[in-house]
Amino acid sequence: MTTSLQLHARTVVLDLEGTTSAAGFILGDLYDYARPRLAAWLDEHAGDPDVAVARGQVIADAGLPADASTAQIVAVLHGWMADDVKSTPLKTLQGQIWAEGFRRDEISSHFFDDVIPQLRAWHAQGVDLVVFSSGSVTSQVPWFRHSPDGDLTPLITDYFDTVNAGPKKIASSYDTIAARLGRAPEQIVFFTDHPEEVAAAREAGWQTLAFSRPGEPWFGADFGASAVASSFTDVEVVSA
Numbered sequence: 001m002t003t004s005l006q007l008h009a010r011t012v013v014l015d016l017e018g019t020t021s022a023a024g025f026i027l028g029d030l031y032d033y034a035r036p037r038l039a040a041w042l043d044e045h046a047g048d049p050d051v052a053v054a055r056g057q058v059i060a061d062a063g064l065p066a067d068a069s070t071a072q073i074v075a076v077l078h079g080w081m082a083d084d085v086k087s088t089p090l091k092t093l094q095g096q097i098w099a100e101g102f103r104r105d106e107i108s109s110h111f112f113d114d115v116i117p118q119l120r121a122w123h124a125q126g127v128d129l130v131v132f133s134s135g136s137v138t139s140q141v142p143w144f145r146h147s148p149d150g151d152l153t154p155l156i157t158d159y160f161d162t163v164n165a166g167p168k169k170i171a172s173s174y175d176t177i178a179a180r181l182g183r184a185p186e187q188i189v190f191f192t193d194h195p196e197e198v199a200a201a202r203e204a205g206w207q208t209l210a211f212s213r214p215g216e217p218w219f220g221a222d223f224g225a226s227a228v229a230s231s232f233t234d235v236e237v238v239s240a
């Protein structure tokens with residue numbers, strides 16, 4: 001195997017959409033699964049505190065009346081899904097629906113062919129693997145459990161989302177994750193496809209590796225001073 005990029009890090013933090021996994025799969029198969037289920041989910045789980053918080057956040061963020069109907073809320077959620085808005089209440093609701101779908105074996109996850117072998121290799125070498133995605137932790141865990149190559153959760157030590165860490169385009173979220181992991185920022189490398197996430201992680205002192213994959217939304221973007229790769233096979237991680 002030829003590699004072109006060597007990184008020295010204790011922890012690799014992984015973005016999902018566009019980095020480990022195809023945006024087209026998430027925006028296609030997963031969104032198609034959640035879209036028709038949102039209304040019933042909101043009504044049937046109205047007593048769930050997370051659903052109630054999400055409902056209130058949609059109303060506040062979209063400027064809906066306090067007594068907005070489920071149909072009004074769903075119309076907003078569908079609009080955000082059409083634009084792939086990384087809204088926390090949308091991710092809360094989608095995440096619960098997907099978790100149920102994974103549990104029922106009605107959906108499974110997607111990883112690019114180059115990803116899983118490298119995750120296994122880095123894990124075997126003692127590199128910690130952690131997730132930071134806009135997708136909720138509720139959906140991240142079954143995403144790794146129901147992969148086409150079996151249960152990958154033994155490879156992952158921690159999961160972060162916009163609730164337990166904060167927005168991905170803000171440096172303080174990366175400070176929060178480093179503190180939770182007990183790592184100095186320079187011991188961590190963030191793999192992501194989004195230029196503003198690269199910038200935020202670098203502002204927090206993290207190493208970054210930008211993924212510019214043909215066919216993905218941020219292919220060919222300007223990632224500033226960050227190293228850039230198009231495949232996990234191009235990368236060697238040395239635990240340091």
Ligand SMILES: CSCCC(=O)C(=O)COP(=O)(O)O
Nearest residue numbers: 016017133134135139140143
């Ligand atoms: C856990 S699968 C769903 C992922 C998702 O909803 C999402 O928005 C992924 O965005 P990312 O921050 O990983 O680019």
Ligand SMILES: [Mg+2]
Nearest residue numbers: 015017018193
């Ligand atoms: Mg991404």
